[in-house]
Amino acid sequence: MMSIHPGQLDQWLASAEQTAPGQSPVVLDVREPWELQTASVSAQGFELIPMPMRSVPARYLELDRDRPIACLCHHGARSAQVVHFLMQQGFTQTVNIHGGINAWSHERDPAVPVY
Template identity: 75%
Template sequence: MQVIQPAQLDTWLQQAATEAPGVVPVVLDVREPWEMQTASVKAEGFELVAMPMRSVPARYLELERDRPIACLCHHGARSAQVAHFLMQNGFTAVVNVHGGIHAWSQQRDPSVPVY
C-alpha cells in the first residue's frame, strides 16, 4: 500500500490528475462523526467523503473503484486498515495518509485543531 504524508498531498493530487484526467480525487475520512466535528480538513482539489471505519464494509460500493482515494483518520492506523480493505476489494488507486489529521494540522493547515 502506498503511503503519503499530508505534506505530499499536492504531489499526489497532481499525479492523480495526470493518471486520471478530469476525475476528482477523494479524501476518505474514516473517523467518527464527533471527530470530524472536532477537526476537519478543507476540500481543496479533492472531494471530502466521510465514511466512518465501521461503516466501510457496508458502504464501500458507494465509492468508484478507479477513482484516486486517500484514506485519512486521526493518526493513520484506521485509514491504513481501510486502504488495505479497499485494495483487497478491487480498488486500484488507494493511498494512506500517514499521521492522519494530526499530521495534517502540523504539515498542511495549522488551523485544523489537534485533539
C-alpha cells in the first residue's frame, strides 16, 4: 500500500494530474462527523469527500475508480484500512495520508486544530 505524508500532498497532486489528466484528485476523509466538526482541511487542488469509515462498504460505489484518492483520518490507521479495502475493490490510484489530520496540522496547515 502506498502512503504519503501530508507534506508530500502537493507532489502527489501534481503526480495525480499526470497519471489521470482531467480527473480531479480526491481526499477521502473517513473520520466521524464530530471529528470533521472539530478539525477539517480546506480543499485546495482536490475535492474533499467526507465518508465515515463505517459507511465506506455501503458507499464506495459513489467513488470513481479512475480518480486518484488519498484517504485521511485522525492518525492514519483507519484510512490505511480504507485504502486496503478500496484496493480490494479495484481502485488502483489510492494512497494513505500517513499521520492523518494530526500530521496535516504539523506539516501543512497549523490552523487545523489538533485533537
